Amino acid sequence: MAPDSDRDKNSTPIAVDPRDPEFYQNPYPLYDLIHRGDQTFFWKNYDHWCFTGFKDVSSLLRDRRFGRQILHVATRDELGLPPPKPHVADFDQTEKHSLLALEPPEHTRLRGLVNRAFVSRHVEQLRPRIAQLANEMIDTFIASGDTDLIQNFAAPIPAIVIAEMIGLPAEMAPQLLKWSNRMVAMYMFGVTEATERDANQASIEFMDYLRSQITQHRRAPREDLLTHMLTAEIDGTRLNDDEVISTAILLLNAGHEATVHTTGNGVKSILESGIAPATLFASEAQVAATIEECLRFDAPLHMFTRYALADIEFGGRQFTKGETIGLMLGAANRDPKRFNQPNKFDPFRNDGGNVSFGAGIHFCIGAPLARIELQIAFSELFRRLPHLRLAEPPSYANVYHFHGLQRLDVAW
Incomplete structure (x- = not known):
């Protein structure tokens, strides 16, 4: 929905192609520009306010007047939405019962049926397994003197952990990573039909498995999350197979995506900061603070969208029912009104905090697990490789929403 003259009078529409390498390699100069104004802008390329x-x-993450779903309160005809695309019907099926949607x-x-598997007291029990996996990964490349840390360390650990939790x-x-990567490509800006068809095929294969x-x-029931989802009841009802499949796919996809990106982005931030890693992992409290700063400084997810569930007002602007808004997580984490020197990587800051895991009812269900994975993986990596350094300048993948590195070539 394009802004009308009244709604646009306080904010100049901005046109920035999310596929422009100059932008997605470093979106922070744009955020700095926006922060110098009223911090809200109309992004012409996405056609919505941010x-x-x-x-x-x-x-807004907590505002129940905005939601992740819209067709429960309005029809496609009312909203002027096109009909679903037949060639992505299977992908749409995986999203139909997704917690995020x-x-x-x-x-x-x-969420009530799944949540107990991810509470802190439960995921704390996974610490020894995560440490074991981190060291096993390091063992595979430590003798070589260099490696791509994304492929050989960041990606395998969370994928194995979430697979084992589910019972795979x-x-x-x-x-699972291959299927996930093909499906996540659907969230790129300006996705092509070829990508859509490939994501749909990955969805078919994933669901069949x-x-x-x-x-x-x-x-043969087991002590795992899949068995729990198949057997647990709330108010006398159980999940049907489609709900179990959608939830499992979401947990597998989301259960590694943000952790992989935070590992890559965070190691890059640490190595570029010049701060001695030994000072960052000297105590449990400092390890936790370092991870939170990694999440703030270079967030793994930069935009999360919401629909207005009715005609409403927020921040002096009117939004019509069905209108999309963009919540810029990566930009909020660099807000100079909230953080002192927001563009400085400072694991010792006393004004920490971030919105990288969201908030409200859609707060990331796997946040306790992700934090533990990151704390252990970083601690083990820098303990085993104290002289880690960048071997090549890192570059980010062309998927703006999911802000993560293509590769992280390091040496020691």
Whole structure:
């Protein structure tokens, strides 16, 4: 929806192509520009308003007048939306029951059935396994003197951890990553039909695999999340197979994506900062603070969208029912009104905090697990490789929403 003259009088529309390498390699100069104004702007390329202020983003993440779902309160005809594309029907099926795409009461029911597996006291028990995996990965490349840290360290660890939690074989992790990467490509700006068809095929293969696993788990129940989703009840109801499959795919995709990006972005930030790694991992408290600064300084997700669920007002602007807004997580984390020297990587700052995991009912269900994975992986990496350094200038992948490195070539 294009801005009309009244709504646009306080903010100049901005045209920045999210596929422009100059932008997605470093979006922070744009954020700095926006922060010098009223921190809200109309992004012409996306055709919606965006919020960059930490206070606004934090508030909107919790504002129940905006939601991740819209077709539960309006029809496609009412909103002027095109019909679904037949060639992505299977991909759409994986999203139909996704926690990220639902609002209460469906969201409440699904999250309630899954949440207990991710509470802090449960994921704390995974610390020894995560440390074991981190060291096993390091063992595979330490003798070579160099490696691509994304492929050989950042990606495998969270993929194996979430697969094992769900109840899938660790050896399936590489295949799960391939399916996930093909599906996540759907969130690129200006996605092509070829990408859509490939993501749809990956969805078919992923769902077929999970159906076979559901059959096995029904025959032989186990102590894992998949069995729990198949057997647990809330108010006398259980998840159906489609709901279990959507939830498993979301957990697998989201359960590694942000952690991979934060590992790559965070190691890059540490190595470029010049701060001695030994000072960053000297205590549990400092390890935790370092990870939070990594999440703030170079966030793994830069935009999260919401629909206005009714005609409403926020921040002096009117939004019509069905209108999309963009919550700029990466920009909010660099808000100079919230952080002192926001463009400085400072793991010792006393004004920490971030919105990288979201907030409100859609706060990342895997945040406790991700934090533990990052704390252990970073600690083990810099303990084993104290002289780690960048071997090549890192570059970010062309997927603006998901802000992560293509490669991280390091040496020691």
